[in-house]
Amino acid sequence: MKPIWIVDDDQSIRFVLEKALAREQFAVRSFANPREVLLALDDDEPQVLVSDIRMPGGSGTDLLVKVKARLPGLPVIIMTAYSDLDSAVAAFQGGAFEYLPKPFDVTKAVELIRRAVEESLREEVRDGAQAEMPEMLGQAPAMQDVFRAIGRLSQSNVTVLITGESGSGKELVARALHKHSPRAAGPFVAINTAAIPKDLLESELFGHERGAFTGAQTMRRGRFEQADGGTLFLDEIGDMPFDLQTRLLRVLSDGQFYRVGGHQPLKSNVRVIAATHQNLEERVRQGVFREDLFHRLNVIRLRLPALRERREDIPTLTRFFLQKSAKELGVEAKRITDAALDRLMGFDFPGNVRQLENVCHWLTVMAPAQVVEPKDLPPEFLGEAGAVRHDAAGGGAVPATTAGDALSYSALVPTAVPTGAQGAAPVPATSSSGSSHWLADLEREARGLLEAGVPEVWDTLTRKFEGQLIHTALDITRGRRIEAAQKLGIGRNTITRKIQELGLDD
Structure with a gap:
């Protein structure tokens, strides 16, 4: 293992840390100023760098920037007096692993350095193993079966039906099937049949002629024409209106269709891949899905496992999504x-991979330090939201959660409000009747912005949300930031940084 580097112009600080780390069998190298560190980097590098923030001949913040340019994955711990807290916040923004306030407890300092070393060693292994992430991830046997099926279908044009819960990655599989097929050079066109009103869906699929209906001022090509020579992905096929199922069956049978208002048959050279989270056999029994269409689509069926069925993939997916969000x-x-990670692996994830991706985005924005610990996870992973139940598959107690495709916006800050399904009306909170009102207001605000086409809706609402939380906490604590941070459940460095970012000092 490489040595720990200590940078401080105070000889006593260097001495104390050298002796303490030596007792723990760590190799140590000390420097009195940043210039010596930068020179040493020409022929050596540390496992972890511990640097003071104020030194003659250069600051720890400047050193952090220069070291990170050379060694992006190196954990850097910044030592600072309380009066330098704003500088420490700036250091965090520059990528510091953690900051160590002076005067510090030697035992805690060594423990912090030990954590940084462990992370550094883990990152070295991961960097070698994950230099380039594949388009789909999964070591679980169920996912390996899916990968093998994609391989077998790579040279086929056969119709495929993908089944699986919402958020399990059905479109990713459809894209992989297209990418590895003879049609890869052609277009991949996707349409969610459940997201388009019934009276518009026919035009979306098959196009329309000019004057076919009120507002049809020009001829429009439908998705079947747009996907000519390629692949058409029909998501949520189980929700397609019954009368349109008849038209779809005809296209799949003879490859011909008519635009809405048209009289000339058009030929379709399209491979159809359909997907649904519903039980189509049950839909057929209920009389809402055509049996002949079901058999036409169900040539080859691929079932995607839920995330709780492949828990061993959660660590790899989590690290991938954290990289992606960053x-x-x-x-x-x-x-x-x-x-x-153990906490995440014990959770059922009703929203599947999509929910895990949202959790990682939440952590990228809200986790107070560069290393995510169990206490930094959203409340539904800490037993703070809803009842706790025993999960036999996960081998532990995990919090009950509301089922849905993903975490709703209510999970953007650590609160005890249960989360709802993405794309649906927020689930009313059970703790108090008033808790659901602000979620309804939030839905209206989000819907208005999204329908108006306002850019960066996520950032806009996040800033408002965080700003209101911090403003309220500061009002309750009469401006005492540390106390406000404690009440909010975030770090004092986080609240200082957020106040600056959100302009709450003005």
Whole structure:
């Protein structure tokens, strides 16, 4: 293992840390100023860097930026006096692993450095194993079966029906089937048949002629024409209106269709992949889905497992989504401890992979430090929201949660409000009748912004939400930031950074 580097102009600080780390069998190398560190980096590198923030000849913040440019994955711990807290916040924004306030307890300092070392060693292994992430992830036997099926179907144009719960990744499988098929050079066109009103769906699928109905001022090509030579993905096929099922069956049977208002038959050269979270056999028995269409679609069926059926994939997926969220937000990726991963693996994830991705986005925004620990997880993983039940598959007690595709916006900050399904009306809170009102207001606000096409709705509402929480906490504590942070359940460095970002000092 590489040595721990200590950078501080105070010889006594260096001495204390050197002796304490040596007792724990850590190799240590000390420096009096940042210039010496940068020179040493030419022929050596540390496992962890511990640096003071104020030193003659350069600041720890500047050193952090320069070291991170050379070694992006290196954990850097910044030592600072309380009066330097704003500088420490800036260091966090620059990618510091953690900050160590002076004067510090030596035992706690060594423990913090030990955590940084463990993370560094884990990251080295992961970086080698995950240099390039594949389009789909999964080591679980159920997912390996899916991958094998995709391989077998790679040179086929056969119709495929993908089944699985909402959020399990059905569109990803459809895209993979297209990418590895002879039609890969053609277009991949996706349509959610449940998301389009019945009176518009026919036009969306088959197109329309000019004047076919009020508002049809020009001819429009439908999705079947747009996907010509490629693949058409029909998501949530189980919700397709019964009369349109007849038209779809005809296209699948003879490859011909008519635009709405048209009289000239058009030929379709399209591979159809359909998906549903519903039991189509039951829909057929209920008389709401055509049996002949079911058999036409059900040539090859791929069942996607729920995330709770492949818990061993959760660590890999979590690290991938943390990297993805960090890249989208332009920040350094958070790391996650094994203890926090154990909590995630014990959760049922009713929203499946989509819900896990939303959790990782939440952590990227809200986790107070670069390393995510169990206490940093959303409340539904901590037993704070809803009743706790025993999960036999997960081997532990996990909080009950409301089923849905993903975490709703109500999970953006640590609250005890149960979350609802994404894309649906928020589920009323059970703790008090007033708790559901603000969720309804939030839904109206979000719907208005989204329908108006306002850009960056997520950022806009997040800033309002966080700003109101912090403002209320500061009002209750009469401006005492540390006390406000404690009440909110966030770190004092986090509240300082958020106050600056949101302009609440103005």
